[in-house]
Amino acid sequence: MKRISFKQAGLKYTLNPYDEPIIRIKPKETIVVDVEDAPSGQIRKEGDVRDRDKIPFGNPVVGPIYIEGAKEGGTISVNIKDIKPTIGQGSTYLSEFNQRYLTDVPILRFLNSSLPRRTKICKIKGETVQFDDLTLPYRPMVGTIGVAPHPQAESISSSVMPGQHGGNMDISDICPGSTVFLPVFNEGGFLYIGDAHAVQGDGEISGTAIEMPAELTIKVDIAKGSINWPRIETNREIMVATSTSAARSFEDAIRTAFLELTMWMEEKCGTDRLDNLMLCSQVGRIRVGNLWTVAAAIEKKYLKK
């Protein structure tokens, strides 16, 4: 099994179509990807803080991974097989970023006020994560998974902002057992991955989860068809993830996710999209990843065979 590591590949902060692939793999190949944590390793013990003078950017990823046969206009699938912590711990912290995340207006700067800094180191043992004196469940997930956007018309995405190319979606359903489907904008796919979390709440409201360096085992394949937005299949559900952006409000992202889901259901099961919409109104579920990402889901048991 091939293995790639941020130690060789370096820390990347964009999903970049101009970048040189760090590995070339075949469809159905399983590889291990060793990823650094979102604070780029700067927080390892109590009292450590994110130092932006030394490392200005956050949320490093590993890639691009070149998948043979992936073609522009097509789709790739990434099955998450395993997520293991590499140093037995993670961290969560408040930095300048969190202030912006909690109020996207420079009011605190205007008032010369700010959110305090705080760091917590959280030990991971077996199926648990220690948060101060509370024991949380270990529910590992991949925060950032996406492909490089089209070099000519789309942005080379920052690894922080999600979009139609995936990216920093922070959806807790991207966990062992799940498969993520991504549109392809570049020959070879140019897959990037990183930002593992030991556990994360909906909306990642403070701006950070339990961020951990981790070893990710993934199986990559070519999927059929063409898609507009990332799709996820878990053991129980299928879902479409969308993101807000300029002129797309959060409500519109929810609407878009459900409308895309109803069209996926029609395509997959032959059931009429309007009936699907009426069904989603009864048993559809919404997962909020972060304040930019939402997914609309339906359990597979409600899909016509």
Next chain:
Amino acid sequence: MKRISFKQAGLKYTLNPYDEPIIRIKPKETIVVDVEDAPSGQIRKEGDVRDRDKIPFGNPVVGPIYIEGAKEGGTISVNIKDIKPTIGQGSTYLSEFNQRYLTDVPILRFLNSSLPRRTKICKIKGETVQFDDLTLPYRPMVGTIGVAPHPQAESISSSVMPGQHGGNMDISDICPGSTVFLPVFNEGGFLYIGDAHAVQGDGEISGTAIEMPAELTIKVDIAKGSINWPRIETNREIMVATSTSAARSFEDAIRTAFLELTMWMEEKCGTDRLDNLMLCSQVGRIRVGNLWTVAAAIEKKYLKK
């Protein structure tokens, strides 16, 4: 046990501080409220449609219920004890309203286009709801529960729009076993309730759930303290519900819900609000009621005793 019914009280379409109370109850009293469904009874069989010429407004409620001892600035609690369908069925449908719900821009009117109308009658039997040939679980809930806003400064809310007074929140956790806490703006509380659903998905994306006439058994009480936004306590979680409004985006509603929740946790358990925020970032949950309502939740097992 006292009983009130829409048959005597009439169908009301506002939460109105000028209205005459239809019943006066004591703290800790349990009553049964018989409510009509959201389409005001217009949809009983296949082919029925919402006729706005006959009944221009939707989402009728029953009230006001006057609670002795409820004082402006205080808080009341409403424990949902039971929700029973009264005619063994519910309905879901697409009407003109749904078009506006799915795109809050008059683009369809501009194009002389529109969403088709469609109606489904859904039989309710024991723990199931029949939706075409699919069997859905019966998960009854109260869509609309709120108090009349202050007559002098707040709006007499339409029963359709939620706010700090509660109202049409469509949160599926408002179900048997849960307690809703509401701020009081008028002496006596002026509680209104209605809009029962046999089952509803997150976001109620088509605009209607399985709407059913129902018999609601509720126990009302006076609670301590003063609150900004509705709070809900279920068997597993505590949560704060907020709503969007002019100048409060959906993201801001999520932020507000979590910040309020962290302050509630501090008030209740003595744990620091910043630590609470960091904890919510790991295990907090978001429930989207409808496209105007969101709740931030945390499981009670994570609260310090």
Next chain:
Amino acid sequence: MKRISFKQAGLKYTLNPYDEPIIRIKPKETIVVDVEDAPSGQIRKEGDVRDRDKIPFGNPVVGPIYIEGAKEGGTISVNIKDIKPTIGQGSTYLSEFNQRYLTDVPILRFLNSSLPRRTKICKIKGETVQFDDLTLPYRPMVGTIGVAPHPQAESISSSVMPGQHGGNMDISDICPGSTVFLPVFNEGGFLYIGDAHAVQGDGEISGTAIEMPAELTIKVDIAKGSINWPRIETNREIMVATSTSAARSFEDAIRTAFLELTMWMEEKCGTDRLDNLMLCSQVGRIRVGNLWTVAAAIEKKYLKK
């Protein structure tokens, strides 16, 4: 000429269909309305502050004015003939409200931080307003003009929030020479007016303009047809004002305003709505009233005769 004053009518903080009319007038009648300022007269000299313990609500209005012949589903017009300051001064100030206006998230409360309070008394002389040592132009306008919403289905609007009924739109084009068209939801119209400004910038960004008690001379009439949103005709332009609300983002309010304007142009001049849209894209103008109100305008010289 009839005259009504807040001194007799009292300070009202809602546009209330349950209220008793304070005057009944005939179509085409001109009246004088004496209005108090937005801080309810609490700020008259340097050092005065808004005291919410004494007066909890803001933005008082005078009304309802009953217009004979105004029918539900119809339209009334209000021509602004004159706006005169009554005490030779106005005031602008930062209060708790401004904090919420500048950041609609309780982040400042969470941080126990807040915006400082500050008051400025501004003398009005002839065509000027004195703001510290700067001389600003006197450009008087009516901040709040609207009708009571339908008692059964719409809210009894707070005088602070705008909507399809008009209300606190803060559009500086509602000034001497302009005519405002409003939909009618109650027999008699139930017009309310108040919140005069000596001068106001787009967006009223601090939350207050130069607020002044004033004498407003208005001519009220019945207009033809039925409208969805307030319309304004100035000497140079026609415009449609819309407001944000739950699930209607600011971008959607802009889209709605322009689509409504193109349909008004079609109705008025027979020009095709798509051509009108393409024309507005070249010479349309946007006026932002406050952070809840936007108007789309076109100069009358571009309308087909």
Next chain:
Amino acid sequence: MKRISFKQAGLKYTLNPYDEPIIRIKPKETIVVDVEDAPSGQIRKEGDVRDRDKIPFGNPVVGPIYIEGAKEGGTISVNIKDIKPTIGQGSTYLSEFNQRYLTDVPILRFLNSSLPRRTKICKIKGETVQFDDLTLPYRPMVGTIGVAPHPQAESISSSVMPGQHGGNMDISDICPGSTVFLPVFNEGGFLYIGDAHAVQGDGEISGTAIEMPAELTIKVDIAKGSINWPRIETNREIMVATSTSAARSFEDAIRTAFLELTMWMEEKCGTDRLDNLMLCSQVGRIRVGNLWTVAAAIEKKYLKK
């Protein structure tokens, strides 16, 4: 005077830090830039339509222009000296893009509905632009002006979406006589420019202005200090342009623009930011560029000397 043309440089659809500079200039140098129109020259006569099969992307720009001495963290200024149409005409049209611009939800796709296509060729003669039988004023402007974002952490922006780097702001004040200030993220600045309009309304509501190929004369210089968002100085006003984005609502963009403007006024004139905020509330102006861009402005006559 040096001259660069899209004919040699090619049509670029991103502001790309990986791109090779097409020209190197010295501070204070004036150059002429020959730009293609936003539809990449596909629309020259009635009946032409945007063909996305041939040219998938829109809004081409010319660049990057390398400015000697421009350093990361610094600021450059671009003075617009002249804008001349090169073929005596422009065009405006409805394409698939417009549909998304008018309603950012796939509701039309869901309904298999769409906005019709329509094209208008508009002759430009002297100070006028012919739009069907209406004569509009020629008010030329630059729609897109910006620098390449930082290659490591920011996106390589699509030429369609604006941001802190400038880009497709569509602000009509970027016209002859105005100076635009832009932050520098790459050594040499990496300036891109394009998307000339013969005239454009606020919000560019149909999605296209009178798009024209043009010859732009600009003078580029190094400015002092460091800025967060693009600033513009016209003959009458100073203004700050901001853009919406994921999690930054339109209201927040307006708030941010004004808060930034008040801090600029403090920096420039020594006047206190809170007083500046209160002044902007009286005489500030808002310009809406497109549905992603807003600018907050104040006339220079109100600034302390």
